[in-house]
Amino acid sequence: MSLLQAAPLADRLSDAVRARTTRVILGGTATAWLALNIPWPGSGSAGQTHAQHAHAQHAHAVAPVADVVDPWSLAWVASWLLMVIAMMWPLAVPTVGAVSRSRFRGWRTRLPVVCLATVTVLWLAVGFAGAVLARLLGVPVGGVWWQLAFVGLALAAFRSARRSRVLETCLRLPPLAPGGRRGVVTAAKAGLLTWRRCVLLCGPVMLAMSVGHSAVLMACASLAAWWESWHPRAWRDRVPVALVAAGGLWLLVSDLFAQGVGHG
Numbered sequence: 001m002s003l004l005q006a007a008p009l010a011d012r013l014s015d016a017v018r019a020r021t022t023r024v025i026l027g028g029t030a031t032a033w034l035a036l037n038i039p040w041p042g043s044g045s046a047g048q049t050h051a052q053h054a055h056a057q058h059a060h061a062v063a064p065v066a067d068v069v070d071p072w073s074l075a076w077v078a079s080w081l082l083m084v085i086a087m088m089w090p091l092a093v094p095t096v097g098a099v100s101r102s103r104f105r106g107w108r109t110r111l112p113v114v115c116l117a118t119v120t121v122l123w124l125a126v127g128f129a130g131a132v133l134a135r136l137l138g139v140p141v142g143g144v145w146w147q148l149a150f151v152g153l154a155l156a157a158f159r160s161a162r163r164s165r166v167l168e169t170c171l172r173l174p175p176l177a178p179g180g181r182r183g184v185v186t187a188a189k190a191g192l193l194t195w196r197r198c199v200l201l202c203g204p205v206m207l208a209m210s211v212g213h214s215a216v217l218m219a220c221a222s223l224a225a226w227w228e229s230w231h232p233r234a235w236r237d238r239v240p241v242a243l244v245a246a247g248g249l250w251l252l253v254s255d256l257f258a259q260g261v262g263h264g
Helices: 003-017 020-036 045-058 074-087 090-101 110-136 144-157 159-167 180-212 215-230 240-261
Strands: none
Touching: 020 074, 020 090, 074 110, 074 180, 074 215, 090 110, 090 180, 090 215, 110 180, 144 180, 144 240, 159 180, 180 215, 215 240
16 A cells, blocks of 8 residues: 555544543453453463463363353353453454544534444454354364364464455445434444454454453454555565464463463
8 A cells, every 4th residue: 555545544543542431442452451450260361371371280081061162151241241341442443433433512422322333232242253153163262273263264364365455444434324224224323334344354353362362462463453544555464474473372372381281
């Protein structure tokens, strides 16, 4: 993508960051990151650490039922929702900003909320589907090989020419109505389009974390997504590939270290 093509994206991002709705989104994102790093049962790195130690102690045994991913539990839903807020809300900032700028005064809050809620609900559906599949396969909470498989899929997707075309369409939104029923419909459609592009670009990495998030992988994937937003060069850009690969390497090394401690 040329500098002339990238300029509208930079303008949209800078305009969006100045908006009140964006400050609310980024505040929610920061809160989610903090909440995800608080150890609590069934969530995030605490659950993943427990699973790694269980795997190290029972390397040749089937994981107990209690350790298998449970997408119907409140702990899983809360953990996944926080991860969506932490990682996917910032990527929706340009779209939510565009919706916010196009509305009537009386619809200042409602239309951005509709757009953001659409993105959130659709990502909840993706995570739930991934967790259900993991449960059917008996994947334990924090299953490292599940995560590494999807990280590998994500790295392969970076080589796709289709990825470049998706990145180039990220600036395009449907006509946005300023209010009323049509405003709600177009705001939801804008959220749907944003989610569809994000799921094509970030879906494999997000599915990797449907069994439990690693803070390091989350950080690497978030940085890779933001880098692509600012430098949409797809397969020609090695930076997001290196970031996601670093997250995968961290998972592998951490698991090997946990197994070594367990056997020691």
